[in-house]
Amino acid sequence: MSLYFTELRRLSKRRLTRLLLVLLLLGLATVATAFSFSSHQLSKETVAAAQVESDAQYQRAMEDWKKTVADCDAAKARGDQDTEERYGPNCGRDWQPQPEMFDPKWNLPYQFDFRAEFPMFIAVFAGAVALFAFIVGASYVGAEWSTGGMMNLLLWRPKRLAVLGTKLAALLTTVLGVSLVLGAFWTLAFWLIGRYRGTTAKVTAGVWQSIGLDGLRAVGLILLVGAVAFALASLGRHTAMALGAAVAVFAISEIGIRIAVAVLSVPFGDRYVLSTYAQSWFMKKVELFDYDTCQFAKGACEPAKLVVTWQQSALVLGVGAAAALIGAFWSMRRRDIA
Amino acid sequence: MSAVLEIEGLRKTYRSRKRGVRHALDGFDMRVEAGQVHGFLGPNGSGKTTTLRTLLGLIRPNGGRMAILGQELPQALPAVAGQVGAIVESPQFFPHFSARDTLGLLAQAGELPKQRVDEVLELVGLRDRAGERVKTYSLGMKQRLAVASALLKNPKLLILDEPANGLDPGGIREMRGLMRDLSAAGMTVVLSSHILGEIQLICDSVTIISLGRRVAFGPVDEVLAAHSQGAVRVRLEAVTDLPQATETLTRAGIRVTAEPDHLMLSGVDKPATVSRVLAEQGLYVSELTPVAVDLESVFLELTATAPVPGQHRQVDQSTKVGEPGSGATTGGWGA
Numbered sequence: 001m002s003l004y005f006t007e008l009r010r011l012s013k014r015r016l017t018r019l020l021l022v023l024l025l026l027g028l029a030t031v032a033t034a035f036s037f038s039s040h041q042l043s044k045e046t047v048a049a050a051q052v053e054s055d056a057q058y059q060r061a062m063e064d065w066k067k068t069v070a071d072c073d074a075a076k077a078r079g080d081q082d083t084e085e086r087y088g089p090n091c092g093r094d095w096q097p098q099p100e101m102f103d104p105k106w107n108l109p110y111q112f113d114f115r116a117e118f119p120m121f122i123a124v125f126a127g128a129v130a131l132f133a134f135i136v137g138a139s140y141v142g143a144e145w146s147t148g149g150m151m152n153l154l155l156w157r158p159k160r161l162a163v164l165g166t167k168l169a170a171l172l173t174t175v176l177g178v179s180l181v182l183g184a185f186w187t188l189a190f191w192l193i194g195r196y197r198g199t200t201a202k203v204t205a206g207v208w209q210s211i212g213l214d215g216l217r218a219v220g221l222i223l224l225v226g227a228v229a230f231a232l233a234s235l236g237r238h239t240a241m242a243l244g245a246a247v248a249v250f251a252i253s254e255i256g257i258r259i260a261v262a263v264l265s266v267p268f269g270d271r272y273v274l275s276t277y278a279q280s281w282f283m284k285k286v287e288l289f290d291y292d293t294c295q296f297a298k299g300a301c302e303p304a305k306l307v308v309t310w311q312q313s314a315l316v317l318g319v320g321a322a323a324a325l326i327g328a329f330w331s332m333r334r335r336d337i338a
Numbered sequence: 339m340s341a342v343l344e345i346e347g348l349r350k351t352y353r354s355r356k357r358g359v360r361h362a363l364d365g366f367d368m369r370v371e372a373g374q375v376h377g378f379l380g381p382n383g384s385g386k387t388t389t390l391r392t393l394l395g396l397i398r399p400n401g402g403r404m405a406i407l408g409q410e411l412p413q414a415l416p417a418v419a420g421q422v423g424a425i426v427e428s429p430q431f432f433p434h435f436s437a438r439d440t441l442g443l444l445a446q447a448g449e450l451p452k453q454r455v456d457e458v459l460e461l462v463g464l465r466d467r468a469g470e471r472v473k474t475y476s477l478g479m480k481q482r483l484a485v486a487s488a489l490l491k492n493p494k495l496l497i498l499d500e501p502a503n504g505l506d507p508g509g510i511r512e513m514r515g516l517m518r519d520l521s522a523a524g525m526t527v528v529l530s531s532h533i534l535g536e537i538q539l540i541c542d543s544v545t546i547i548s549l550g551r552r553v554a555f556g557p558v559d560e561v562l563a564a565h566s567q568g569a570v571r572v573r574l575e576a577v578t579d580l581p582q583a584t585e586t587l588t589r590a591g592i593r594v595t596a597e598p599d600h601l602m603l604s605g606v607d608k609p610a611t612v613s614r615v616l617a618e619q620g621l622y623v624s625e626l627t628p629v630a631v632d633l634e635s636v637f638l639e640l641t642a643t644a645p646v647p648g649q650h651r652q653v654d655q656s657t658k659v660g661e662p663g664s665g666a667t668t669g670g671w672g673a
Contacts, residue, residue: 006446013443015434151396152487155424156448158395158415173538334454 004159007170016139021178024132028182029125032189039112039197050107057107061097112198115207117213118190123282125186126218133175133226134246139231140171142239151337164332167231168325175226179219188210217281217310224321231324232274235331249274265292269305274316281313340408342495342526343370343393348402350388350550353396362388363399364550370528371544372516375521377541377558378530379633381641385529385550389519390426390499395419406495420448423493425484425501437464437483444487458486463512477504485513489520496520499530514540538633548641558633569610570603573625583621590615600625620664 002331012018040046072091075083083091144150144167194200232242253274261269270276270287280286286308294301346382352360360392363385363636370376380386391397393404395415404411406418409504430439441455459465462482472480481504502510517527518542531537537544537558541571544561546554554561577599584601585616593610595602606612609626 002449003447006443009446010443013435013439143432147432149432151426152444153447154396155394155422155426156419156444156491158412158419218423247548334398336398338391 003163003166004170007167008174011136011140011170011174014140014143016143016268017136017174020132020136022125024128024178024182027128028125028186029228030187032193035112035190036193036197038110041110042108042111046108047104050104053107054104056098056100056315058099058102061102065095065097112190112193114191114198114200118187118194118211118333121186121190122211122214122218125183126221126282129179129182129218130222130225131174132178133222134229134242136175136187137171137226137229138233138242139239140233141167142233142237142242143255145234145237146239154337161329161333164234164329168227171226171230172223175223176219179222181206183215185217187215195242221278221281221312221317224317228321228324229231231321231328234328235324267292267304270306271306276308279309280308281317340372340627341369341405342372342374342407342650343376343528344403344405345389345393346403347399348389348392348404349400350385350392350397351400361550363392363402365402366547366550367552368545368555370545372524372526373521373524373543375517375527375529375540377544377633378528378547379532379534379537379544379637380547382549384641386547387427388550389498389547390424390497390528390530390602394422394424394426396426396637401575418653420491421492421494422497423488423495424497425488425496428480428503430499431472431480431483434471436469436471436474437486438468441487441490442489448491450490454490454492458489461489461516462486463509478506478509481505483508485516488587493526496525496527497530498527500532501529502533504534510536513533517569534624534637545635546637546640553640554636562631562633562636564611565631565639569629569631570609571625571627571629572601572603572612572616572623573599574616575622577622579621582619583616586615586619586621602629 006211068087069091070086072083075086076091080086088095141150141164144153150163153163154160161220193199194203229246233239235241236244251274257272258264261272266272267290270286270288276286276288278281288306288308290304290306293304345366348363348366349361350363352362354360366385366389368378368389378386378389388397392399392488393406393411394414398412406414407421409418411418435461435501436445438455441458442452445452445455459468462485464479464482465546467479469474472483475483485498485501488498502513505513514536517529521527521542529537531543543557543559543637544555545552545562554565556564572583574580580596580599580601584594584596587601587603592606592610593604595604603612606628609628613623613626
């Protein structure tokens with residue numbers, strides 16, 4: 001246990017960890033603060049004013065429409081031949097404005113709806129913390145290798161796998177702690193925004209349960225990203241290895257494969273793209289459509305559909321992470337430390 | 339005397355598609371007795387650091403036997419690691435941590451009391467700079483920190499690879515004193531260094547390695563004596579007698595090199611023989627001095643790494659024990 005607590009201390013003492021944590025806090029706080037200003041709680045007066053505004057807009061539209069029809073009729077009476085081009089068929093009588101076209105909500109200021117919109121902000125939070133986990137995870141072990149810290153430690157603790165495993169455990173514990181604490185504050189912040197600058201209506205126990213599950217999936221993805229970064233940097237024995245691999249995966253998966261499947265007209269090409277599985281993990285499922293199966297000339301068409309479920313995502317992401325970790329531990333066990 | 343460190347037939351081979359097979363350690367042997375300060379010498383690329391890394395579990399050997407404090411390695415390494423303090427090659431530390439943080443983390447990992455950190459900082463002279471980041475340290479200060487990290491465990495066996503590297507003259511003298519004090523306190527010290535004068539001053543015994551094999555070992559005095567080649571300087575009362583003395587000694591089977599005012603003899607078992615042979619011819623010596631060799635000359639001779647005018651020696655050009663033409667396998671010093 002002493003090694004585990006030592007590694008927790010080492011990780012928390014690192015300047016990069018502290019700097020990134022401050023930046024993460026600032027970033028999340030900025031998003032929440034800016035968002036709180038953009039949301040406005042709707043009072044009865046505001047709703048009534050929006051109704052009045054939309055009624056007025058309807059009246060103006062009706063007057064414009066009546067004037068246009070009258071102008072058209074007058075033009076026809078003068079013998080103009082181009083009224084259909086200028087005013088449309090039947091002098092535009094078919095385009096009479098309808099009251100439902102002027103929904104009062106369009107005149108309302110934006111109001112944050114906690115129940116409907118907070119899941120999207122969980123994804124934003126997960127993205128930011130995953131980036132933190134990636135950089136901290138990669139640099140924590142990468143710097144240990146490149147500065148000789150790992151070798152020094154192995155002179156004290158020669159059990160290599162135990163050392164690497166303890167470092168990984170310390171990283172994941174730290175990332176988990178940061179995720180849970182910041183996640184709690186993030187949820188509280190948006191609940192407060194909803195409560196005082198938006199709405200928290202219809203937030204039932206079931207909604208909280210759903211938010212909790214979304215949060216768990218977010219934390220799972222954050223931990224997975226941290227572990228993969230750690231494994232890649234340990235494999236390459238340098239922080240840059242993980243960063244390079246991330247750039248390579250992005251270039252190959254998100255750009256190269258997309259271009260290739262488009263050129264080759266591969267059905268459901270996005271199923272070969274990594275981000276599809278990250279998206280599916282968050283959204284519970286992603287539906288991919290193959291519009292090439294439709295012949296629109298024959299009328300409406302229901303394109304072929306492929307559903308990528310969160311279980312499939314768990315399998316793909318889990319196997320990828322496991323492969324990276326097994327590689328890192330195998331390398332730690334087998335390779336000389338020079 | 340019991341052996342604290344034993345290595346027998348250690349082998350490490352590197353295979354590369356481009357460079358082929360290279361035997362970094364080729365049946366290397368080493369033995370260090372308890373309480374000694376033992377010098378571990380060898381030219382660049384001879385296998386010193388590979389030996390130390392292998393011993394410390396950082397490199398996997400291809401064969402051979404190693405033991406520390408009577409326990410077989412690498413199986414018993416976790417058990418003995420707490421009794422072995424080591425620095426290998428240049429000191430390497432996380433640059434943004436202070437010396438106190440660096441040692442504190444190691445002490446915590448090793449479950450050592452915190453006051454031990456202050457003790458070793460005091461010992462290596464870093465007490466007043468312990469709060470500064472390592473990246474601001476000079477090479478000599480980093481070296482002191484490395485020695486402090488090795489001493490932190492209060493080990494029974496201390497392995498130091500080039501500990502004087504980067505130290506100022508005062509620091510080198512302090513290091514010498516520290517080694518002596520540690521040895522006097524019962525610690526066994528293995529010292530790898532190229533400062534052979536220091537080794538000769540500090541060490542009780544030495545092992546010399548060349549191209550992965552041991553070329554000499556034993557107490558420093560014995561190694562020097564074994565390789566002094568019986569060199570003797572002779573001066574006569576009359577310089578004009580030197581040619582006759584040369585002829586007389588050569589006839590007696592002694593190798594003679596004539597200098598303007600004296601003769602240098604080699605292969606002399608007993609200097610008294612020289613005096614007797616010359617006296618029989620009516621030649622009387624005014625000086626008969628056995629010439630002591632130093633460790634540097636023995637090292638250069640054994641490893642065949644002495645500079646030759648007009649030649650640029652490459653790192654792997656040194657003596658390989660057991661190969662035709664190598665002159666280092668004589669006597670009991672060969673591998």
